Amino acid sequence: MFDDYKVSGIIGVSSSSSSKNYISQLYESNLIDQPIFGLSLVSSDQTIKYLNSNNKQSNLPSDYGGLVIFGSQAFKLTKKFTEKDLVVYTDISDNDNSYWLINVTEITSHNDSASADIASDRQALIDTGTTGLALPKSDADSLHSKLFGSNLVTDNSGNYAFLCNDTNSNITFTINDHDFNLSLSDFKGNEYSGSGLDGYCASKIQGLDDNDYWILGAAFLSKFYTIFDLSKKKIGFADSRITTYAIKETPKVFSSETVSSSSSTRSKNGSHTSTQAKSSSSATSKNNSTSSSSKDSGARDIQAGLHNLIPFQCLIMVLAISIFN
Known part of the structure; x- marks a missing residue:
C-alpha cells in the first residue's frame, strides 16, 4: 500500500502514558526529560530555510512536512511558534483505544451570507495520519451544504467539490471555550481538470x-x-x-566507546544529564523522515480516510537542530 508514497515508516503514539509507545520509551530511557512532544506542520504561507552543519544553505527536502519537538523543548519553543505564547489545553477523553480524543463544544460555518451552526458536543480524534478531515457523513453533508449552497458538487458518497474562486468560507471549532478558525484555503484540494468540473476544487473534508x-x-x-x-x-x-x-543542522558529539561506557542520570528537576567516557568523535545530525501524506489531488486521495493509514509527509530532525526566526 505504500508503493506510491515516500514512506520510511509510521510511528504510532497513543495517548496512554502506560503504553510502550515511542515517546514513553524515550522518556523511560532518559533520552527526553518529559513525556511530551510538540508538532508544527508546514503550511502554505511559510518560508523555510535549511542550513547544513557548515552554515551553508541547502535545498529543503521536497517531502518536508514539519517538525516534531521532544520533551521540554516543546514548551520552550512555544514563543517561537505561537501568538502571545497562548496555548489552550483540553483533556483527553477516556476511550478504549487510547486515541487523542477531545471534546469540541461547537462547530460553526461562515460564508459571505451567513453563519450557521453545524454541530455541537462532538468528539474529535486528533490524527496526523489523516491528510484532511473526516466527519460522519451527515455532518459533512450539512457542513458543505451550508458553506457552498448551490455551488456544491457531491457524489453523495462523502466526497465534495466547490468553486475554486470561493475565498470567504471558513469553519470555527470551539474547544475549551476558545475558537480555532480553519480558512477555506486550509481544506481546498487541487483543481479538477478535464473531468467536467473545470473551475471546481476538491474538498479535503470527507464524509464517512x-x-x-x-x-x-x-x-x-x-x-x-x-x-x-x-x-x-x-x-x-x-x-x-x-x-x-x-x-x-548542528554537529553532534557521540562517544566512540560502546553504550556501556556512558552513564546517564536524570536530575531532580527532570533534566537529563550525561557523562561520556574517553575520546569522542563529531558527526552531523541525520535527517530521519517518517510519515507521508497522500497526494493532494482531489477527493480520490481522501476516500480511504483514517483507514488508509497514509500520514502526512513529515521530516523529523531528531538528533541536533536549532530553530530560529
Whole structure:
C-alpha cells in the first residue's frame, strides 16, 4: 500500500502514558526529560530555510512536512511558534483505544451570507495520519451544504467539490471555550481538470458513513502549534504565527566507546544529564523522515480516510537542530 508514497515508516503514539509507545520509551530511557512532544506542520504561507552543519544553505527536502519537538523543548519553543505564547489545553477523553480524543463544544460555518451552526458536543480524534478531515457523513453533508449552497458538487458518497474562486468560507471549532478558525484555503484540494468540473476544487473534508468521530488531520493541525502531553493526558493548541524560520543542522558529539561506557542520570528537576567516557568523535545530525501524506489531488486521495493509514509527509530532525526566526 505504500508503493506510491515516500514512506520510511509510521510511528504510532497513543495517548496512554502506560503504553510502550515511542515517546514513553524515550522518556523511560532518559533520552527526553518529559513525556511530551510538540508538532508544527508546514503550511502554505511559510518560508523555510535549511542550513547544513557548515552554515551553508541547502535545498529543503521536497517531502518536508514539519517538525516534531521532544520533551521540554516543546514548551520552550512555544514563543517561537505561537501568538502571545497562548496555548489552550483540553483533556483527553477516556476511550478504549487510547486515541487523542477531545471534546469540541461547537462547530460553526461562515460564508459571505451567513453563519450557521453545524454541530455541537462532538468528539474529535486528533490524527496526523489523516491528510484532511473526516466527519460522519451527515455532518459533512450539512457542513458543505451550508458553506457552498448551490455551488456544491457531491457524489453523495462523502466526497465534495466547490468553486475554486470561493475565498470567504471558513469553519470555527470551539474547544475549551476558545475558537480555532480553519480558512477555506486550509481544506481546498487541487483543481479538477478535464473531468467536467473545470473551475471546481476538491474538498479535503470527507464524509464517512461508519464514522462516529470528527477526525481532525493535517489540514487542521497545520494551522496550529500542538503539544501532546502523555503524563497529564492533555493536548494543547496555539494559533501558529510563525511565517519564516530556518532549520540549522548542528554537529553532534557521540562517544566512540560502546553504550556501556556512558552513564546517564536524570536530575531532580527532570533534566537529563550525561557523562561520556574517553575520546569522542563529531558527526552531523541525520535527517530521519517518517510519515507521508497522500497526494493532494482531489477527493480520490481522501476516500480511504483514517483507514488508509497514509500520514502526512513529515521530516523529523531528531538528533541536533536549532530553530530560529
